[in-house]
Each structure stands twice: as C-alpha cells, then as structure tokens.
Amino acid sequence: MNNMITAESKVDEMVENYPGTVRFLMMRNLPCVVCGEPFWGTIGELCRQKKWSEEQIEKLVREFNEQTG
Numbered sequence: 001m002n003n004m005i006t007a008e009s010k011v012d013e014m015v016e017n018y019p020g021t022v023r024f025l026m027m028r029n030l031p032c033v034v035c036g037e038p039f040w041g042t043i044g045e046l047c048r049q050k051k052w053s054e055e056q057i058e059k060l061v062r063e064f065n066e067q068t069g
Contacts, residue, residue, distance in 0.1 A: 004065045004069075005018075005043065005061060005064055005065060005068075006043075006061060007042060007043055007044030007047075007057050007058070007061055008042050008043075008044060009042060009043050010040075010041070010042055010043075011025075011032050011038050011039040011040070011041060011042065011043055011046055012038040012039065012040055014043065015032065015033065015038040016038075018064075018068050020067075020068075021064075024064060024067065025046075028060065029050065030046055030047065030050060030060075032046060043057070043060070043061065043064075044057055047060065
C-alpha cells in the first residue's frame, strides 16, 4: 500500500490495510482493538482521547508513514 496516512485516517482501515498497525499503536500506549474490533474513529481521535498534543500526533503519523513507506 503506497497511500500515506494522516491524522484523519480511520483506524479500522489502517488495521485492515497495514500489517503491524496494532503492534505499532500498542507500543505507543494506543490500544486500538477491543474484543477483536478496531477503534471506529480516526488516528487523531484515538490520540486525542489519550490527551496527545497535535505535535505528538504529527510525529506518530510521520513515524508510521516512514515504517510503512
């Protein structure tokens, strides 16, 4: 997959399209799967629920794109 994710990318689509998404997010204390179902929101919404700043969200998106690019 060559599409870059953004803070507005849906977590469930990331989990479906990018192997390793769950592990990547869990390693950053962002659990995105509960009872086998992915979080039904954007990566930005998931981060904001954990009180992440916009800079932290941008860094996470950048790191994810670098690893999946």
